[in-house]
Amino acid sequence: MDLLYRILGIALVALGIFINYSINRDRFNRRNQAGIEVFPSYGSNQSAQFAEGCGKTVAILMILAGIILLVASLPQ
Structure with missing residues (x-):
């Protein structure tokens, strides 16, 4: 069960960082020279x-x- 939690935890962190990065990149691409x-x-x-x-x-x-x-x- 610990392995499942570890894999799911890593996947959630990675997906959350990717979503946050994508939103920030889209905001940056909408900006003009000013x-x-x-x-x-x-x-x-x-x-x-x-x-x-x-x-x-x-x-x-x-x-x-x-x-x-x-x-x-984590092991206890």
């Missing part, structure tokens, strides 16, 4: 911010759950 994020409309701005906020929250929860599983899989 450093301001550019959106085609107000609606797309609001939906992107909401989706990114939810995605970052899920990514942080995945990283925390992965760390907890890794700590739980």
Whole structure:
């Protein structure tokens, strides 16, 4: 069971870091030369911010759950 927790913990941490990296990369790619994020409309701005906020929250929860599983899989 410890091996399963360790594998699942590593997978959750890696996936959470990847999701966080992807969101930050997308934010960076939307910026113009002045450093301001550019959106085609107000609606797309609001939906992107909401989706990114939810995605970052899920990514942080995945990283925390992965760390907890890794700590739980340590020998006592």
